[in-house]
């Protein structure tokens with residue numbers, strides 16, 4: 346991998362001169378809400394409801410660190426990432442970047458922050474313009490933000506291509522001439538072009554062949570270390586998230602239900618939804634309970650985010666639900682070094698303390714979900 350290019354070096358020098366923001370997280374999201382209006386058909390197109398895609402989400406990402414965001418399809422991961430990068434405006438809540446509120450900034454005010462917060466998309470096919478050369482794709486952000494003089498642009502583009510493991514001589518080629526993994530590397534080079542401090546990586550490897558996924562994840566890890574970049578890493582694949590992120594946030598139907606460090610979340614999940622989600626990843630579950638592969642199969646579908654259940658949103662599928670779960674929304678509370686949103690989280694803490702107890706307790710419960718033991 347090549348040495349950091351000039352733009353990175355210049356910008357790092359600027360950072361060194363900037364006052365140190367000690368104790369302030371790089372990103373702090375508080376009570377973030379994003380609703381999409383549901384319109385009636387016909388001419389008037391009145392708003393008849395709201396898709397509550399993200400509903401009161403709070404978390405932090407420290408400089409140079411990674412937070413993994415996991416959860417079933419439709420739980421609001423992409424929407425969260427897009428609001429943070431300001432591709433969508435938040436409905437309410439705050440997005441603090443290095444202590445500055447960026448959630449309400451207009452397009453022009455956002456410009457300096459856009460350089461620092463970049464997005465890597467899931468699909469390396471649709472996210473690259475097929476009519477543009479690689480040179481144009483990677484060079485355009487630097488041109489728009491005027492971070493590199495015209496006469497140095499080609500050199501910079503080539504340095505970036507080399508940094509992501511592509512042949513620097515291929516700057517004149519089109520995306521169609523590259524494989525999926527190579528295209529994702531082009532997307533990564535584009536995200537790196539402005540020397541970001543935070544990258545929101547939305548399922549960055551899920552569209553790639555399994556054999557290529559590890560290479561791209563390793564590349565992202567190398568780049569993170571080399572350039573001290575923080576990641577919000579959105580993924581379905583729990584093994585990849587576990588590998589990449591020291592902290593994990595679990596989402597269900599627009600809410601964060603559990604946040605904590607990787608080992609406590611994966612080995613002793615407290616929230617029933619986290620337990621079910623992890624049990625669906627055999628390698629993770631196997632490691633947690635000493636070789637037995639057990640699966641908690643959730644009953645029913647994820648409810649509609651237009652009309653989510655009252656109280657705890659997970660209650661319609663939760664085998665631990667009690668009356669209070671329909672009446673009161675459980676707040677995200679600090680419990681044993683992690684945060685959990687469940688009325689019975691403390692009891693779960695006791696249950697999860699001994700590995701294997703989760704499965705035993707589920708078996709004892711007459712409303713227990715089906716278990717698959719293989």
Ligand SMILES: Nc1ncnc2c1ncn2[C@@H]1O[C@H](COP(=O)(O)OP(=O)(O)OP(=O)(O)O)[C@@H](O)[C@H]1O
Nearest residue numbers: 381396398416417418419420421422423424425650
């Ligand atoms: N632009 C939009 N307009 C209306 N509803 C939307 C829009 N974008 C997302 N939604 C809805 O918001 C909810 C959350 O979607 P989102 O794409 O954020 O989920 P996700 O967790 O990223 O899912 P996946 O794992 O499938 O990518 C879904 O119900 C989705 O249909």
Ligand code: SF4
Nearest residue numbers: 657660663670687688
């Ligand atoms: S609050 Fe109730 S319904 Fe929600 S996860 Fe906890 S036990 Fe289940």
Ligand SMILES: [Mg+2]
Nearest residue numbers: 422423424547
């Ligand atoms: Mg998504």
